[in-house]
Amino acid sequence: MHAGRETTGRSRGSSPLAPPISTAAVHVYDDLDDYDAVARGERRGHYYGRNSNENREMLERAVAELEGAEAGLAAASGMAALYLAILALAPKPTTIVATRELYGGTMNLLRQDLEPAGYEAHFVDIGDLDAVRRALDGAGLVLIETITNPLCGVADIEAIARMARDRGVRVLVDNTFATPILCRPLELGADLVMHSATKYIGGHSDLLAGVVVGGSELISAARARSVRTGATLGPFDAWLALRGLRTLEVRMARHTENALILARALSTTQGVSKVHHPLLEGSPWAAVARRILPQGAGGMMAFDLEGGRAAVQRMISRFQMAAFAASLGGVETTISYPEITSHRSLSPGERADLGVTPGTVRVSVGIEAADDIVADFMQAIAS
Ligand SMILES: Cc1ncc(COP(=O)(O)O)c(C=O)c1O
Structure with a gap:
């Protein structure tokens, strides 16, 4: 502080x-x-x-x-x-x-x-x-x-x-x-x-x-x-x-809590084929995350949406609160689409090798009320 x-x-x-x-x-x-x-x-x-x-x-x-x-x-x-x-x-x-x-x-x-x-x-x-x-x-x-x-x-x-x-x-x-x-x-x-x-x-x-x-x-x-x-x-x-x-500590606590809540909700959502969060049950990163990040894994997570780019576009156009923006770490929940943002310079083959698919969406989970964030994703994906 x-x-x-x-x-x-x-x-x-x-x-x-x-x-x-x-x-x-x-x-x-x-x-x-x-x-x-x-x-x-x-x-x-x-x-x-x-x-x-x-x-x-x-x-x-x-x-x-x-x-x-x-x-x-x-x-x-x-x-x-x-x-x-x-x-x-x-x-x-x-x-x-x-x-x-x-x-x-x-x-x-x-x-x-x-x-x-x-x-x-x-x-x-x-x-x-x-x-x-x-x-x-x-x-x-x-x-x-x-x-x-x-x-x-x-x-x-x-x-x-x-x-x-x-x-x-x-x-x-x-x-x-x-x-x-x-x-x-x-x-x-x-x-x-x-x-x-x-x-x-x-x-x-x-x-x-x-x-x-x-x-x-x-x-x-x-x-x-x-x-x-x-x-x-x-x-x-x-x-x-x-x-x-000055507010980093309180923001990180909320980002961390919200990201895990959203990851858990998405992991049982129809249309979502995979959720990437290091502390999600079954994650290959769980053991190392608990040791390296004992207070939680922060506000970032990703998921794979069935239906590729068209499904991602539909979700973006239905969001009421979350927004597509090619950055992260702000107080608002934003999503990024690595295929055309952070990983656009990689070939499709290189992205596939990393596990980044046309349905991969990265989420910077904000500090809004967790229920509102989850509800926004649920209604946008259900469409
Ligand atoms: C992990 C990581 N490192 C470095 C950078 C580069 O930071 P900046 O955009 O402030 O130059 C970014 C930007 O997205 C990032 O995500």
Whole structure:
């Protein structure tokens, strides 16, 4: 709730409870030595907005605190944070072992930017720890999502980090779906953790931001790149993300509860052939989810609708409350259709291999009343 809040001003009288937004692109100094000390990092302060900003710094401190990290860096989007994190961990071309079921944008980054630059991406089934172990030999980095997109598998971060550490391989975790409320991957052995703060951290679908957290040295390396490339988060989005963060814990509790209720309801609904939720009875991910996500598996789930794309279109046009929108993590229930959104760059064969069918719908279950959410899906599917 209070992470990242500045408290030192209180003894001097009063300070604003909600932080002001500092829009200054540059700070004025009347003493060259002062500027020099700030620029060298010997004194706290700001001089140019691409290097640092008060609101960005508050967000960085808050997410770092929640994740149990030494330091944090906020960036212009989740993808910017991911790119900076990869380059901090693997500045030279190496093999990156990644989960097969990866956010489509991350897959594109690996294939279209990093592979042409000499990196090699090796995709593995994250549930097959023997395959992960084999792939780690000779690799430089492993990139995993705590909860995978879109079918909600759960990575055994603890086991993977142990195998990686034994082989000198760095570990980067995309913790966007779980948030630090449900999982703190650094405690499980990760080197860096990143978030698309556009999703649950912001929580209201009104900003784009990313955050990467971890040890001070790695974050300094990522920050230096952010300054050089200008992957900077603006003050207003940083302010919004921090405001979102204040309610993250209560939102996540409600998202988590609602998602399981909806998953259970859909699992007995005619016309639904499969439901993907790691804690649903019979899920292959249940054991690892209980260990890695002891407080629940969050607000994401997916299901397969019989009748493919036409049936999905019919359902969308009947929704009274839920909406089709290609993002997630907001307070409203939204659905995404991976075939044309997050996984559109994959071939039909690649999607089929992952288990993403023309009837697969991903749901970001909101914080509305659970009965209303279930009723909306039931009436829309019954049509
Ligand atoms: C798991 C995951 N990681 C990263 C990203 C990228 O985040 P952004 O859109 O903020 O760049 C997304 C976006 O959908 C995502 O779902």
